[in-house]
Structures are given as structure tokens and as C-alpha cells.
Amino acid sequence: MRKLQLKELYERFRDPATIKALAKLIEKEARSLEEPLNIMEVCGGHTHTIMKYGLKQLLPDSIRFVHGPGCPVCIMPKERIDHAYILSKEEGVILATLGDMIKVPGSRGSLQKARREGADIRFVYSPLDVLKIARENPDKKVIFFAIGFETTTPMSAALLEHAIKEGLENLLLHVNHVTVPEVMQELIDSRDEHIDSYNNKIDAFIGPSHVSVIAGAKIYRRFPQRYGRPVVVSGFEPVDVMEGVLMLVRQFVEGRCELEIQYRRSVTMEGNTSAQKMIDRYFCKRELFKWRGLGNIPHSALRLRDEYARYDAERVYADILPLEEIEDHKLCICGDILRGMAEPTECMVFGTACKPSNPLGSCMVSSEGACAAYYKYGDLIGG
Amino acid sequence: MCLSIPSKVVSIDREKVTAVVDTMGVKREVGIDFIEHEVKLGDYVLIHIGFAMNIIGEEEALASIETYREILELMSEEERQRAITESESCNGG
Numbered sequence: 001m002r003k004l005q006l007k008e009l010y011e012r013f014r015d016p017a018t019i020k021a022l023a024k025l026i027e028k029e030a031r032s033l034e035e036p037l038n039i040m041e042v043c044g045g046h047t048h049t050i051m052k053y054g055l056k057q058l059l060p061d062s063i064r065f066v067h068g069p070g071c072p073v074c075i076m077p078k079e080r081i082d083h084a085y086i087l088s089k090e091e092g093v094i095l096a097t098l099g100d101m102i103k104v105p106g107s108r109g110s111l112q113k114a115r116r117e118g119a120d121i122r123f124v125y126s127p128l129d130v131l132k133i134a135r136e137n138p139d140k141k142v143i144f145f146a147i148g149f150e151t152t153t154p155m156s157a158a159l160l161e162h163a164i165k166e167g168l169e170n171l172l173l174h175v176n177h178v179t180v181p182e183v184m185q186e187l188i189d190s191r192d193e194h195i196d197s198y199n200n201k202i203d204a205f206i207g208p209s210h211v212s213v214i215a216g217a218k219i220y221r222r223f224p225q226r227y228g229r230p231v232v233v234s235g236f237e238p239v240d241v242m243e244g245v246l247m248l249v250r251q252f253v254e255g256r257c258e259l260e261i262q263y264r265r266s267v268t269m270e271g272n273t274s275a276q277k278m279i280d281r282y283f284c285k286r287e288l289f290k291w292r293g294l295g296n297i298p299h300s301a302l303r304l305r306d307e308y309a310r311y312d313a314e315r316v317y318a319d320i321l322p323l324e325e326i327e328d329h330k331l332c333i334c335g336d337i338l339r340g341m342a343e344p345t346e347c348m349v350f351g352t353a354c355k356p357s358n359p360l361g362s363c364m365v366s367s368e369g370a371c372a373a374y375y376k377y378g379d380l381i382g383g
Numbered sequence: 384m385c386l387s388i389p390s391k392v393v394s395i396d397r398e399k400v401t402a403v404v405d406t407m408g409v410k411r412e413v414g415i416d417f418i419e420h421e422v423k424l425g426d427y428v429l430i431h432i433g434f435a436m437n438i439i440g441e442e443e444a445l446a447s448i449e450t451y452r453e454i455l456e457l458m459s460e461e462e463r464q465r466a467i468t469e470s471e472s473c474n475g476g
């Protein structure tokens with residue numbers, strides 16, 4: 001309840017008059033577009049904003065949103081959730097994680113289930129809380145199941161740095177950090193191959209501001225330069241998203257193809273260099289990482305550097321963590337949704353066999369997942 | 384989503400690379416690893432999952448704090464603490 005009330009506070013930053021005025025401007029500018037404009041909002045947070053405020057309905061038909069794969073919970077393959085599940089059941093292990101991770105079903109069940117079965121699983125708001133758990137439980141191994149895009153990666157690195165400084169030997173990380181530009185690149189590459197067979201295509205991107213607060217807007221340079229796709233880095237409030245759309249429309253109308261920042265308040269081209277250095281100190285790129293529904297994507301995730309292998313739960317517990325790939329539920333089309341090729345309502349079991357209370361796929365679990373957003377704000381869909 | 388209410392820095396521990404911040408009356412320890420060299424006592428910062436991410440101007444900070452004050456004042460200390468932390472909760476997306 002309280003959480004809802006706090007959310008209501010944000011309404012003041014969400015002035016309907018400003019949103020409408022922006023919608024009008026977009027409509028006016030969009031009349032000069034020669035073709036419809038397909039904009040992928042990469043991040044699940046943006047999908048949530050678009051659905052919640054019915055932004056889709058405010059825009060002319062020539063502007064289409066294609067929902068992207070930027071939900072770290074949704075793209076976590078079952079085998080990695082199984083890792084968390086298996087680790088949590090190990091004797092003397094405490095497993096800690098952030099966010100909605102705890103609800104996502106792997107092939108053996110969710111972490112929630114493991115907890116009911118007696119595993120010691122802690123939900124934390126901050127990686128720093130894990131430090132406290134490790135201090136208070138010197139006889140246990142405390143494993144942080146680290147998830148998220150560039151937004152949470154430096155904090156996982158800082159957690160390790162703090163632990164090493166303090167001499168905490170019982171803290172380990174299971175690293176599942178993924179990176180935004182590589183998955184965007186994959187979406188473009190895979191689309192260009194079969195461009196005719198898809199209804200949707202991606203003409204432009206809206207990039208998430210929080211990723212660029214850390215990594216800088218510079219991570220998107222290749223998209224306008226090499227792939228002819230403009231990018232606007234935008235904030236999460238509806239006004240931010242609308243302004244981002246307007247900036248993209250203007251680029252097309254004026255024949256520009258650029259990287260621009262809508263959220264100038266805290267996003268720069270360079271980003272937070274201390275955070276970037278912290279990431280580099282402890283992490284390096286994985287050759288390949290399997291994304292749920294998208295398959296293997298080169299260099300799209302991070303792992304701990306070899307120097308820190310003793311803190312790497314994947315290596316320390318290698319003998320009990322299976323590597324075989326696990327198929328998703330046959331009816332689930334999360335993969336197509338994450339690629340922006342299908343909408344949740346096209347899934348046969350959407351809202352019937354698959355609901356937030358009983359999710360078949362990961363897109364229904366996280367509040368940032370497209371299926372969950374469509375389910376929650378479904379009455380706004382249509383028209 | 385990962386939004387946050389501005390917090391004021393009330394003490395700094397350079398050795399531990401942490402600071403105590405006050406978020407509308409709720410005090411807690413946060414990491415300052417990413418703004419270590421710039422941060423000073425009395426600065427307003429935005430917290431992201433337990434770490435201060437950027438320093439913001441006082442005027443802007445006070446304006447946005449004002450927006451939150453009314454409703455938070457109606458809450459008990461414990462509720463306020465939870466609401467503040469939850470407003471910053473994040474999956475990293």
C-alpha cells in the first residue's frame with residue numbers, strides 16, 4: 001500500500017498537460033515522415049512507462065514502439081536460475097539476490113520454492129547489504145547472485161572490492177551481468193538477415209538513462225555511425241519518453257542520424273568513469289552468453305577476471321553446476337517478444353495459463369517484463 | 384524502477400569509502416566508491432541500490448524533496464524507511 005502511495009508522488013513529475021502537448025508536437029512533426037517509424041525502447045523500464053501511461057495511444061499510427069530485451073530478469077536463462085537454486089541448497093550457503101529474481105521459475109522451481117524448502121535465501125536492496133550478511137555469518141558461504149545491466153554492475157564490483165579490503169573470505173559472486181549495446185547489435189544483425197519476414201523492424205532506439213549514467217551515452221555511438229540507427233538516451237518519466245520520441249522524429253524529418261541525450265540532467269557522453277574503472281578492475285567480457293529466448297550473444301555479458309577466481313561461485317562450485325541448456329516452455333513466445341517480433345497479446349496463453357501469479361515465462365515475472373506490463377495495464381491496450 | 388529521492392551527506396568515512404546520508408530523516412550508510420573524490424559533507428546525492436551515484440545541485444534537490452515530504456510525513460519511521468528503500472529498488476534493467 002505504502003509503495004503505491006509513494007508512487008503517487010511521482011505523478012507530479014508526470015504532468016498530463018505536458019505529455020499531451022508533446023504528443024501534439026510529435027503528431028505535427030510526424031506528418032512529414034515518409035514511412036512509419038519503428039522505435040525500439042530497449043529497456044523494460046521504458047516499456048513499463050509506455051504501457052502505464054498509455055503513451056502508445058497518444059501517438060499517431062505512424063509511430064510504433066517495438067519492445068526490447070532490456071529486462072535482466074526476463075533474459076535470465078533457466079539454467080542460470082537453476083544454478084542459483086542449486087547453490088542455495090548447498091550446505092552452509094546463504095544466497096542473496098536483488099529484485100524479482102526470487103520469483104522466476106527455473107527448471108527445478110523458483111528461489112521462492114527453494115526458500116520454502118529450507119534454503120537460506122535473502123532478498124537485498126543493495127549489494128552492500130550482502131557485506132553485512134557475510135560479516136555476520138563467518139561460518140557460512142555467502143553467495144551474491146548478481147544480475148542486471150550496466151546499472152548494477154559497478155555495485156557488484158564495489159561489493160567485491162569492499163569485501164577484499166575487509167578481508168572477508170566467505171563472500172562469493174555468481175555473475176550474470178549483461179550489457180546493452182551487444183544485445184542491440186544482435187537484434188539489428190539478426191533482423192537484417194530476415195528483414196522481409198518480420199512485421200516489425202527497428203528504425204531507431206530509445207536507450208535507458210540509468211545505463212548511461214554509468215556507461216555514458218558513448219556506448220551507442222556505433223548505431224548511428226555504422227548501422228544508420230539513431231539513438232536517444234532518455235529518462236523514465238512519461239515526459240522523458242515523449243521528448244525522446246520527439247527528438248527521434250525530428251532527426252528523421254530533418255534527415256539526421258545521431259546519438260542524442262534527452263536526459264541531460266544526469267547523463268553525459270562519458271558517463272561515470274570511476275564506475276567504469278571499477279567494472280574493468282574486476283570483470284571482463286564473456287566470449288558468449290546465452291540470453292533467454294535470444295540464444296547465444298557474443299561478448300554480451302561479464303564474468304570475474306581470473307585473478308578473482310576464488311570469489312567466483314561458478315568456478316568454486318563448478319562440479320555441482322550443470323551446463324546443459326534447458327528449453328523454455330513450448331507455448332511461451334518470450335523470445336519473439338524480447339526480439340520485438342511479437343506482442344504479448346499474440347501469445348496463446350497470455351492472461352490465461354500465464355499470469356503474474358502463475359508465470360510460464362520470465363516476461364510475466366518481472367514488473368519490467370513486457371507480458372507483465374501488458375497484463376497489468378491491459379485495459380489501456382487497443383485503439 | 385530505479386528512481387531516487389535526494390539524500391544529504393552527513394558524514395564521510397574515507398577509509399571505508401562509505402558515507403552516512405540522510406534521506407528525509409532516514410539515516411543510512413551508502414557506498415561512495417563512484418564519487419569518492421568529489422563528494423563533500425552537505426552535498427546532495429542520488430542513491431542507486433545502496434551507492435551514491437551523482438551529486439546534484441542543492442536547489443534541485445530541495446525542490447524534489449519538497450514533493451515527497453507531504454506524504455512521507457504521514458508515515459511512521461518504519462514505513463518511511465521501507466518506502467524510501469523500495470523507491471530505489473531495482474533489478475538492474
Ligand code: SF4
Binds near residue numbers: 332347363365
Ligand atoms: S504470456 Fe507468458 S507464456 Fe506467453 S510469452 Fe508471455 S511470459 Fe511467455
